[in-house]
Amino acid sequence: KLRIERNRFTREALKCDENQLMTYLAELQVTNPESLLLIASYKDLDHLCRRIAGNLDSIDIFLQTCTPLPQDHLYMQLIAGLRVLSTKLCVECSYQKSYQKYLSCFHELHTEYIDCAGPADWTENMAHNELCNEYKSIADCYYTKSAMLCGIKAAKIMKELVVRVINGIIDTHCPEVRKNPTIPNPMPESVFSKGTIARCFVHNLNHILTWMTKLLYY
Template sequence: MSSKFKWIFVAAVFFKYCSGEIKETDQLCKYSLDTCLKNVSVVLNNTELNGIPKSKTDVDIVCKGFKIGMKCLDDYSKLCLTEDQKKTVSDHIIGAKYTFRFLCDDQKFQKDYLKYTDCYRVINTDWDDCTNRFMSLVREAMNSNLTEDIKVLDLCCAKHGFLNCVYTTSKIKCGIEEAVFIQKIADTLSDNQLVSPICRHITLSHCNNTQNVKYNMFIVTLSFLIIIWNNKT
């Protein structure tokens, strides 16, 4: 995948978690979605954007592409998905919507974002490396034959690794202030209403210690029960 698309792709990467739902829909619907999303490719391919947006021009381009993509997905959801499927899609892309709502429509946030453009240029390759690793781990988890609990645990560890990767490289090459800001962006981008609440109970140290697998699974299962209970009350 071209690095032009990684900024948008990482925003919706957890959307793949509900891909099984989409595969069962009418092929005409899927064809219409794919055709519509090609317009996003046209917008990005006709620019020199590479990796994370590093200027006001880059931000404007990415926002235009993302809004086209969201319009495609919204139209697809209205015409082709059930109410339950619509909620699943919404849960998986909520982080992307929040991030781009701030970046594209909140002038104060956009001004804060553009304060660190020098850092974005320095970490551009590292951002791509962190993103590539994250996407690889997510695909690996989604394509595995493991139980759903284990898949969620793997997704949490992938997200924690992604955030740690982004923070560490930003801190080393730019500074703590930049690292904290960029990590917050990465955290919001990869936010998912189904997975993120569970991930808050799993730390990177748990992911790195195989002796804590049973403890991790207890936390995952307990978190699932809490979320289900809260949705019922």
């Protein structure tokens, strides 16, 4: 019995410290799945990639010294999502090139993307249908905001990242997520290429037209 207790204590002692994992994630301001997507809208992609790589190296070294937490633990989910984000943004050259084209526009939306966040711990505590509905709501939010300011092509590029990252976090099949919402007044690609001032003008005009339409129907 004493040997069993000693073995149990040893296994418990070797479990990875949650606080240490939280510290590694907090260094990148990663606290939930949506925050992984938020950091992707930082302006300097090269700097972000270096920070993510260094952070993942530290995490991997730490995980070799202890017994990892279960894969469905939030911190392990976020680490898995961080690996996907790193691969997608920093390793896949063709995607990185496409993403870089619209990065300045995504950066302008950084604060607005915060509105796309789901409820706390939504990846852990929801039934399948509810989880898929929340997932689609988040993906549609990113797609819509990106389309309105950056155009449909940009929205598809952002949506691709959203889906890849969240799929790397949750172990649930949600086919409806692949369907894109209809955007009534997306930013024309021709306007996007003219720069920030033109985008802002059209973006604000679209908001005014939408508001006036609702007012007329009301």
